[in-house]
Amino acid sequence: MQDISRLPHKLDREKRECQAIIETPKGRRNKFKYESDSGLYTLSRVLPQGFIFPFDFGFIPSTMADDGDPLDVIVLMDEPAHVGCILKVRLIGVIKLVQTEKGKKTQNDRLVGVSVNGFDYEGVEAISDLSGPRLKQITDFLALYNKDSDKEDQVTGVDGPGRAVELLEKAIGKFG
Helix, strand or coil: CCCHHHCCCCCECCCCEEEEEEEECCCCCEEEEEECCCCEEEEEEECCCCCCCCCEEEEECCCCCCCCCCEEEEEECCCCCCCCCEEEEEEEEEEEEEEEECCEEEECCEEEEEECCCCCCCCCCCHHHCCHHHHHHHHHHHHHCCCCCCEEEEEEEEECHHHHHHHHHHHHHHHC
16 A cells, blocks of 8 residues: 655645645544554544544645654645545644653644635635634644643744745655
8 A cells, every 4th residue: 555645745835835634634533643554544542522623634745743753734624624635735834832741842833724725714825814713723722632641732832834834844854
């Protein structure tokens, strides 16, 4: 089976567009993770009752983040995608996140993108274009997401689309 984490990222720096692969669709309690060894998705955890993903969550192929996994991306779109769906996103920014696990702090930023095939986020070019309540919903979820595990996440700020492209290019370089 083909390892989809090695598909091309298709970065268009000028348009700030790239390919993303969805692991966990919006509205789900189940968190899925792609396993490159098998080419399948495994259920990595179930969120507590009443707690769901407020966005589609996935990764950008042919990248390597500082944690050794493909670079994470939050995707905002009109309707939830399916697990394994490949779609084109326009990067709008970064949510800066510090993750603490067993006393060790790691920068684990999340890229944020919008689907280019939709209507709801058509005019969104930067994270600052999101409404205050929408951005708060995303950052609150990220801050609370690991509360029932041995990890703690702290949102330390946001950055714009230029920084998102820089982080993506760094992760492409690390992938080799």
